[in-house]
Amino acid sequence: xxxLPEAELAGMQHQADPxxxxxxxxxxxxxxxxxxxxxAEQWKRLDTVNILLGQWADNAGIAQWTVGVGPVQGTVGxxxxxGYVDQAMADALNHYVCTAQVLPDWADAHRIxxxxxxxxxxxxxxxxxxxxxxxxxxxVIPDLSAVLHTAGQLEQNTEYRIRSTAAMIFPVMLHGGMSxxxxxxxxxxxxxxxxxxxxNLILHGSPQRALANMNAGHDSLIPPTALPPGxxxxxxxxxxxxxxxxxxxxxxxxxxxxxxxxxxxxxxFLRSLQRLGIGLPRRDEEAYLHTWNVVGHVLGIERSLxxxxxxxxxxxxxxxxxxxxxxxxxxxxxxxxxQALMETxxxxxxxxxxxxxxxxxxxxxxxxxxxxxxxLTQPVPWSSALLFWVVLTVARVLDAVARLVMxxxxxxxxxxxxxxxxxxxxxxxxxxxxxxxxxELLNQVDDVVHxxxxxxxxxxxxxxxxxxxxxxxxxxxxxxRRAQAARPAQAQRPA
Numbered sequence: 001x002x003x004l005p006e007a008e009l010a011g012m013q014h015q016a017d018p019x020x021x022x023x024x025x026x027x028x029x030x031x032x033x034x035x036x037x038x039x040a041e042q043w044k045r046l047d048t049v050n051i052l053l054g055q056w057a058d059n060a061g062i063a064q065w066t067v068g069v070g071p072v073q074g075t076v077g078x079x080x081x082x083g084y085v086d087q088a089m090a091d092a093l094n095h096y097v098c099t100a101q102v103l104p105d106w107a108d109a110h111r112i113x114x115x116x117x118x119x120x121x122x123x124x125x126x127x128x129x130x131x132x133x134x135x136x137x138x139x140v141i142p143d144l145s146a147v148l149h150t151a152g153q154l155e156q157n158t159e160y161r162i163r164s165t166a167a168m169i170f171p172v173m174l175h176g177g178m179s180x181x182x183x184x185x186x187x188x189x190x191x192x193x194x195x196x197x198x199x200n201l202i203l204h205g206s207p208q209r210a211l212a213n214m215n216a217g218h219d220s221l222i223p224p225t226a227l228p229p230g231x232x233x234x235x236x237x238x239x240x241x242x243x244x245x246x247x248x249x250x251x252x253x254x255x256x257x258x259x260x261x262x263x264x265x266x267x268x269f270l271r272s273l274q275r276l277g278i279g280l281p282r283r284d285e286e287a288y289l290h291t292w293n294v295v296g297h298v299l300g301i302e303r304s305l306x307x308x309x310x311x312x313x314x315x316x317x318x319x320x321x322x323x324x325x326x327x328x329x330x331x332x333x334x335x336x337x338x339q340a341l342m343e344t345x346x347x348x349x350x351x352x353x354x355x356x357x358x359x360x361x362x363x364x365x366x367x368x369x370x371x372x373x374x375x376l377t378q379p380v381p382w383s384s385a386l387l388f389w390v391v392l393t394v395a396r397v398l399d400a401v402a403r404l405v406m407x408x409x410x411x412x413x414x415x416x417x418x419x420x421x422x423x424x425x426x427x428x429x430x431x432x433x434x435x436x437x438x439x440e441l442l443n444q445v446d447d448v449v450h451x452x453x454x455x456x457x458x459x460x461x462x463x464x465x466x467x468x469x470x471x472x473x474x475x476x477x478x479x480x481r482r483a484q485a486a487r488p489a490q491a492q493r494p495a
Contacts, residue, residue, distance in 0.1 A: 017192065048085060053190050116173055118284055184295070201240045213246075269288070
């Protein structure tokens with residue numbers, strides 16, 4: 001598969017999402033020049049939008065959802081909030097929901113269903129691939145990392161960022177997630193609107209207006225502004241104050257960056273399975289890529305930036321990473337992001353000798369170039385490195401021998417499932433800090449976790465070994481017990 005023409009890919013940096021961008025612009029209205037006070041109308045409108053997004057629980061509800069003019073009440077950040085929907089906001093949101101929820105005519109329900117089954121089979125170890133592969137690769141592109149760095153979402157709120165990502169992945173990949181009986185479309189529409197909100201905040205208005213100013217020969221620089229004085233500074237306020245150069249950096253969360261992120265959830269996940277020696281047949285890989293392409297359509301990503309095969313994904317991933325690495329920024333935000341991610345994982349491993357394992361696994365799954373971008377090439381204790389490589393090598397050799405008799409056997413999968421359980425229990429499924437999902441959807445996730453308790457392709461003795469290293473019986477019950485034990489410690493912490 002030949003790479004996209006460089007000029008075409010470069011042009012994608014100045015393309016965003018007209019539907020979602022116009023929706024946000026109509027809802028928020030024009031920003032006042034300079035510093036925006038903490039009590040400005042735009043912040044109140046953002047609170048109102050967040051209340052309304054909380055009503056988007058599932059796909060069936062979205063299909064019937066409309067909002068009228070009038071007051072609304074809800075919670076934002078756990079606090080009660082009163083909002084008001086005016087005519088511009090109502091019209092914009094109703095048009096967005098009606099238009100954006102429609103799946104593309106090329107969506108294949110049978111391939112999507114197959115991808116859902118694959119997620120069920122590999123879901124437990126997918127947590128490791130999210131931590132040690134998808135997210136690290138996502139932060140390779142400097143401009144993409146710069147936005148997260150500004151928002152403090154990975155250094156200061158790493159676990160929140162990971163849970164937010166999982167809050168989209170689970171609804172999409174659960175059974176029927178992209179159909180009328182699921183909740184994937186509803187969650188993806190929220191994410192799409194969040195991307196448009198980030199662009200509006202950084203550019204102080206719609207991307208279309210920023211591009212028009214640049215094309216007319218006006219200054220393309222949105223200068224940094226002072227943060228509102230006094231009180232707690234929100235992520236939205238930090239994004240609005242950061243500044244941006246449209247001519248030099250393109251648009252924030254542009255089409256190229258969105259497509260690159262999509263690759264990390266589809267192509268990088270499948271590539272990681274290959275590198276662990278448990279890759280899927282080509283037909284299954286392409287079903288998985290197809291499903292994420294459907295998600296990409298709902299996210300507002302151009303079809304020309306999606307991949308249908310692993311070979312195409314490899315070419316496009318390399319092309320995008322080369323472009324990103326050639327456009328360095330200073331100070332480089334990526335090492336801080338990589339370090340925060342590794343520290344989050346290391347603190348939940350019980351023994352000191354295995355705490356460097358996430359760093360070593362990331363190097364193995366992503367390669368030295370990505371590890372270097374994220375500052376993860378520092379030496380680790382020789383004992384940890386030796387143990388990691390001995391365990392991985394022995395497991396790969398035993399897998400190759402055992403599969404002569406049992407084609408689905410995988411000791412590597414069992415070991416990564418164990419690690420996945422511990423990270424999932426602390427970061428993703430802790431009942432003291434649940435995923436931000438509707439209660440009914442959380443119950444579905446709990447059922448899925450219960451189904452992951454035993455690997456149906458593993459012999460009984462290997463599942464019993466897993467039990468000793470995770471928890472006996474149902475994983476969902478084990479997570480509940482762990483959360484119950486954590487509650488007294490949570491209660492003692494200062495607010």
